[in-house]
Amino acid sequence: MTGVLLRDDQIALMTWAERRALADRLIAGDSPDEVTRRRRRNRFVLIAGGCSLLLVPWLGVLAVTVPHRYVAPHWTLTWVGFDAALFVALAATTLLAWRRRRLLVPVAAACATLLVCDAWFDITTSHPTDYLLSVGSAVLVELPLAVVLARASLLVLRHFHLELPGAVRRATAPARRP
Numbered sequence: 081m082t083g084v085l086l087r088d089d090q091i092a093l094m095t096w097a098e099r100r101a102l103a104d105r106l107i108a109g110d111s112p113d114e115v116t117r118r119r120r121r122n123r124f125v126l127i128a129g130g131c132s133l134l135l136v137p138w139l140g141v142l143a144v145t146v147p148h149r150y151v152a153p154h155w156t157l158t159w160v161g162f163d164a165a166l167f168v169a170l171a172a173t174t175l176l177a178w179r180r181r182r183l184l185v186p187v188a189a190a191c192a193t194l195l196v197c198d199a200w201f202d203i204t205t206s207h208p209t210d211y212l213l214s215v216g217s218a219v220l221v222e223l224p225l226a227v228v229l230a231r232a233s234l235l236v237l238r239h240f241h242l243e244l245p246g247a248v249r250r251a252t253a254p255a256r257r258p
Contacts, residue, residue, distance in 0.1 A: 195226035
């Protein structure tokens with residue numbers, strides 16, 4: 081202890097950002113749990129970073145080896161299956177939102193990702209006669225809906241995070257480094 085103590089009235093005068101910074105400093109101690117979490121995070125960063133770097137030469141290999149034209153034997157199954165997965169994701173997102181469930185966060189994020197992928201593949205695989213329709217549906221429907229779902233996911237995540245009791249929120253919040 082340094083002998084410096086904050087009174088309740090001093091804390092009450094702090095902005096939210098100042099309180100958050102103070103809380104982060106208080107929980108940033110090097111407890112055994114914190115050391116374990118830091119090691120796991122560093123290991124994850126190393127693995128994810130290594131995999132992303134391995135993709136660079138793989139993209140080069142694909143760029144020169146993948147044929148420009150390819151007949152897919154299960155083309156209909158691919159598209160119907162993908163759109164069925166998109167339907168399930170949208171329906172699940174709707175149900176979870178209606179029931180106010182926290183599981184909405186990853187499901188809505190996954191649904192947003194599926195919509196972006198759908199827009200990408202619709203545009204890049206469209207026949208020239210369907211190209212404008214594919215671009216139009218991407219710009220007017222799929223991508224705006226993906227943005228709405230991603231934003232909803234973040235808003236719900238923030239809502240539930242702020243709703244947690246202070247001690248639980250501090251214990252579950254990652255310590256931020258300056």
